[in-house]
Amino acid sequence: xxxxxxxxxxxxxGKSPEEQLELVKHTATSLIGLVAAGHQVVISHGNGxxxxxxxxxxxxxxxxxxxxxxxxxxxxxxxxxYIGYHLQQSLQNELHHRWMNKNxxxxxxxxxxDPTDSAFQNPTKPVGAFYSKEDAExxxxxxxxxxxxxxxxxxxxxxxxPLPKSIIELDSINTLVEADNLVIxxxxxxxxxxxxxxxxKGVPAVIDKDRSSALLADNLEADQLIILTAVDDVYINYGKxxxxxxxxxxxxxxxxxxxxxxxxxxxxxxKIEACLTFVDGDADRTALITSLxxxxxxxxxxxxxxxxxxxxxxxx
Numbered sequence: 001x002x003x004x005x006x007x008x009x010x011x012x013x014g015k016s017p018e019e020q021l022e023l024v025k026h027t028a029t030s031l032i033g034l035v036a037a038g039h040q041v042v043i044s045h046g047n048g049x050x051x052x053x054x055x056x057x058x059x060x061x062x063x064x065x066x067x068x069x070x071x072x073x074x075x076x077x078x079x080x081x082y083i084g085y086h087l088q089q090s091l092q093n094e095l096h097h098r099w100m101n102k103n104x105x106x107x108x109x110x111x112x113x114d115p116t117d118s119a120f121q122n123p124t125k126p127v128g129a130f131y132s133k134e135d136a137e138x139x140x141x142x143x144x145x146x147x148x149x150x151x152x153x154x155x156x157x158x159x160x161x162p163l164p165k166s167i168i169e170l171d172s173i174n175t176l177v178e179a180d181n182l183v184i185x186x187x188x189x190x191x192x193x194x195x196x197x198x199x200x201k202g203v204p205a206v207i208d209k210d211r212s213s214a215l216l217a218d219n220l221e222a223d224q225l226i227i228l229t230a231v232d233d234v235y236i237n238y239g240k241x242x243x244x245x246x247x248x249x250x251x252x253x254x255x256x257x258x259x260x261x262x263x264x265x266x267x268x269x270x271k272i273e274a275c276l277t278f279v280d281g282d283a284d285r286t287a288l289i290t291s292l293x294x295x296x297x298x299x300x301x302x303x304x305x306x307x308x309x310x311x312x313x314x315x316x
Contacts, residue, residue, distance in 0.1 A: 052128020073202025
C-alpha cells in the first residue's frame with residue numbers, strides 16, 4: 001500500500017457544469033483503480049477556467065446591482081466547492097458501482113503564501129475565458145484587469161501566482177486520510193492566504209496546483225506524486241525531428257534539461273519543478289507525469305515519465 005497524491009489537470013474537468021460532470025465520471029473510473037489497489041489517495045485539481053468564470057459572473061452581477069461584489073479569494077473557495085462536489089459525487093457513484101465502502105470528502109483548503117513574493121508584481125497565471133486582443137484591452141481599461149496572450153489561442157486574464165509556503169488544513173487532511181477516507185484537497189492550488197496581526201487573510205491570486213500538490217504530498221509524507229495532464233509522456237526536443245520521450249528521469253537529469261530550456265514555462269516546466277521538490281525530500285519517493293486516459297498503463301510502466309532522486313524506476 002502506498003500513499004499517493006494525484007493532481008488532476010484541466011483536461012479532467014470541463015468548461016461548463018454539464019461538461020464537467022460528464023468528464024469527471026471518466027476521471028472517477030480511472031482514480032478508483034488506485035483505491036481498489038489498496039492505496040491511500042488524496043486528489044487535488046486545477047481551477048483556472050472555473051475560478052475565472054465565477055469571478056467574471058459575480059462581477060457582472062455586482063455591476064448590474066444584482067449581488068454584492070465577491071473578492072477573488074472567495075471565488076477560489078467557491079470553485080473548490082463546485083469542483084469538489086462533482087468529483088465527490090462521481091467518485092461515490094463509482095465506489096458504489098464496485099461495491100466498495102469508502103467515504104469521500106472535499107476539504108476547502110487554505111494555503112499560506114508570502115505577501116512579499118515577487119509574483120504579486122508580475123501576474124502570470126491565466127484564469128477564465130479567452131478574448132480577442134480588442135476585447136481584452138477594453139476590459140483592461142474598464143476593470144483594471146491584466147491580460148496576456150496565451151499560446152496563440154487568444155488573451156486571458158492573468159493573476160499573481162505566488163509559491164505555496166504551508167497548508168493551513170494539513171492536520172485535518174492527514175486525519176481524514178489516516179481514517180481511510182478518499183480526500184479531495186488543495187483544489188485550485190488552495191485559497192491563497194497571508195498571515196497578519198489579525199490572523200489569516202485571503203489575497204487575490206491563484207497558486208499553481210502542481211506546486212501545492214507537491215507541498216501537500218511532501219507534508220503528508222506520501223510515497224508518490226502523480227501529475228495527470230494532457231500528454232502521456234514528457235519529451236525533450238518536443239515537436240522537433242529529434243523529439244525523444246523520457247521514461248525514467250533522475251532529478252539531476254531533469255535539472256540539466258531545465259537548464260537547456262527543454263520544458264515550456266507555461267506548461268511542463270512547473271510540473272517538472274513540482275516533481276523535483278517532492279522527490280528531493282526522500283530517495284524512496286517517485287513522481288509520475290502522464291495522462292489520465294493512460295494512468296493504468298503508466299502505473300504498469302508502459303507509458304509516462306517517472307522522476308526520482310536517483311533515476312531508478314519505482315512503481316507501486
